[in-house]
Amino acid sequence: MSTAAIIPAAGLGLRLGGEAPKAFREVGGDSLLVHAVRGLLAASAIDLRCLVVAVPAGTEQDMHARLEPFVGSAELHCVAGGKERTDSVRNALEVIDAPGIDCVLVHDAARPFVPPDMIERVVFAIRAGASAVVPVLPVTDTIKRVDADGKVVDTPERSSLVAVQTPQGFEPGLLRKAHSGPADGATDDAMLCERLGVTVQTVLGSEDAFKITRPRDLLLAEALLNERQA
Numbered sequence: 001m002s003t004a005a006i007i008p009a010a011g012l013g014l015r016l017g018g019e020a021p022k023a024f025r026e027v028g029g030d031s032l033l034v035h036a037v038r039g040l041l042a043a044s045a046i047d048l049r050c051l052v053v054a055v056p057a058g059t060e061q062d063m064h065a066r067l068e069p070f071v072g073s074a075e076l077h078c079v080a081g082g083k084e085r086t087d088s089v090r091n092a093l094e095v096i097d098a099p100g101i102d103c104v105l106v107h108d109a110a111r112p113f114v115p116p117d118m119i120e121r122v123v124f125a126i127r128a129g130a131s132a133v134v135p136v137l138p139v140t141d142t143i144k145r146v147d148a149d150g151k152v153v154d155t156p157e158r159s160s161l162v163a164v165q166t167p168q169g170f171e172p173g174l175l176r177k178a179h180s181g182p183a184d185g186a187t188d189d190a191m192l193c194e195r196l197g198v199t200v201q202t203v204l205g206s207e208d209a210f211k212i213t214r215p216r217d218l219l220l221a222e223a224l225l226n227e228r229q230a
């Protein structure tokens with residue numbers, strides 16, 4: 001069986017600053033998006049057959065030409081992204097043709113350095129029977145819930161909290177069903193599945209799969225790339 005992957009890359013990335021949208025900011029001479037695509041292709045055991053990238057509207061053809069050299073034998077589609085991340089994922093999902101595909105990965109262009117073994121853990125968990133899988137890491141900070149005035153409401157026990165990364169993996173029919181209703185503020189795709197009452201399984205994530213959000217994260221990305229190339 002084969003895998004399809006969706007990369008929503010149509011966000012502006014305002015918290016990162018700069019002129020280009022976040023996915024097109026460069027580290028080590030390549031865009032974050034190209035690094036993310038390379039990472040998926042490097043996970044050879046997942047047999048990536050189809051890659052759909054949601055890009056800013058109007059850049060679909062240009063992005064297709066730019067990404068084509070990196071996708072090997074995988075089928076590449078570039079579609080226009082939407083207003084919110086969930087809209088971009090939904091647009092991408094429409095072009096995935098399910099026969100022969102047993103897992104759909106949803107990844108962020110903003111996580112360019114995910115190691116292949118982490119991607120394989122997600123896909124293998126789907127192949128072992130899970131319907132929805134998220135890679136996670138324990139949280140190191142104490143997390144508090146606060147009210148609208150910034151007053152602390154409570155402190156959930158830290159051992160029960162994890163930070164969630166991407167790519168997240170889904171059985172294709174479930175992901176379609178999850179995206180068929182309103183997104184209502186969902187911040188990841190697993191959350192849409194949870195709302196359907198589906199059990200979401202976790203696998204171990206990776207510190208290298210950190211998300212580039214703020215300018216300092218770009219420095220960390222440069223350092224990680226240098227370390228890998230040394």
Ligand code: C5P
Nearest residue numbers: 008009010011082083084085088109110
């Ligand atoms: O902004 P944030 O880091 O949460 O975005 C996560 C991913 O979702 C990024 O790769 C971004 O390009 C993508 N995105 C999108 N369409 C949007 C908003 C975000 O494809 N409307």
